[in-house]
């Protein structure tokens with residue numbers, strides 16, 4: 025372990041202080057590129073979770089009463105501190121999550137942008153005066169929900185804190201964050217920076233721990249809303265509990281997104297984009313384009329370009345600046361990828377490249393997997409339907425636009441879709457026809473804090489990003505004022 029990747033904090037963050045877990049229990053967090061234990065992190069018990077929620081509950085009213093400009097200053101200062109600590113945060117994230125350091129650095133910069141964008145978003149959540157009856161004033165107010173529980177996965181730790189925390193905090197909520205058990209380190213580092221930025225005690229609390237214990241306790245706690253990102257399976261469980269309790273919930277879940285390549289597109293650009301979307305972060309992203317729909321007339325040519333590119337990717341030490349593919353998150357994740365690849369072969373698909381682990385000299389204990397491209401895939405095969413969360417692509421040929429749309433929509437998920445074409449009419453027709461919350465034309469996987477998105481079908485509920493997300497962290501209140509003499513009478 026280098027000094028850069030030695031975490032400054034491994035304890036829970038509750039009520040503005042770092043504290044040991046109740047009973048002193050810890051969980052190991054592992055560097056997936058080496059297999060070594062990176063740190064032992066406090067494991068929050070249900071009592072710790074209750075303490076964190078109580079701290080949030082008592083801090084929230086004063087936070088909500090601060091002038092917007094005071095809350096904005098703290099969030100902007102956080103953005104600056106994220107930037108000035110970017111090197112340290114990127115190294116920590118790379119070691120904890122196994123992803124290339126260059127990607128991490130870029131993502132830390134992106135995280136700061138989310139804090140910047142949402143800083144004063146409350147000022148832009150306009151209320152409305154609603155025309156009703158003569159001599160009556162009717163207007164709406166947007167008020168904070170209260171205590172928001174955020175539960176996040178391991179694939180994009182810092183970016184997801186950026187996506188969830190500033191929007192919730194800016195509009196006056198307090199937050200209890202449960203980061204993924206595999207990647208808790210940058211959440212604690214961020215809490216420390218927010219304290220330095222002047223965030224009042226208790227407004228943000230961080231409780232690392234397992235999903236079934238710490239996460240489940242948070243879902244049952246005295247909270248007003250849950251903002252979850254992770255698997256569809258756990259999202260469904262959380263939403264059903266939230267439904268019983270009538271606690272508001274937003275979900276950003278899995279995906280099985282299509283990349284659709286038409287013969288009229290710029291095939292080299294499309295090949296770069298199609299490679300990026302299924303390989304970035306080893307395919308461990310919800311919006312990965314893992315179904316490649318390619319027009320039959322260019323299939324052989326296009327797939328050839330893709331295989332060539334996949335085989336040229338540099339798989340290696342995530343800490344090396346020229347590494348393009350780092351490690352897979354965990355043994356569990358590796359076993360899952362291998363199981364899916366085996367099922368593809370069993371069901372008759374043909375791997376053109378990959379389908380095996382990669383060895384990285386000097387990192388023999390690391391978890392590396394080769395980008396894998398399957399041909400001869402039927403849309404009903406398991407590899408074409410389920411989220412693998414690894415660098416595994418299914419190629420599905422089509423012959424006309426109608427079949428492309430049909431194949432694009434023939435999955436349970438509906439997060440993203442990419443279309444590669446130079447035909448403007450086709451691009452817009454397709455954008456309207458596809459069942460996905462995010463459509464990309466001649467690009468893939470872009471996000472910006474001010475651009476809202478939402479998962480369709482089994483990919484989620486609610487919206488992230490933009491003023492729409494900030495609004496979703498508020499409750500609507502309607503005020504009726506009688507300006508005249510008449511009152512309702514029996």
Ligand code: NAI
Pocket residue numbers: 175176177178179202203204205233234235236238239240243253254255256258259261262276277278279309310357360411412413
């Ligand atoms: P997961 O959904 O189990 O974990 C996500 C978060 O939920 C973690 O913080 C976890 O501790 C928490 N959690 C788990 N069970 C919980 C419960 N009962 N109550 C409250 N919180 C709970 O995802 P996991 O196990 O890490 O990955 C499994 C698969 O899920 C992946 O292979 C991938 O297919 C999918 N996934 C999708 C993600 C996305 O961004 N859409 C992110 C992570 C995983």
Ligand code: MG
Pocket residue numbers: 235258
């Ligand atoms: Mg799980």
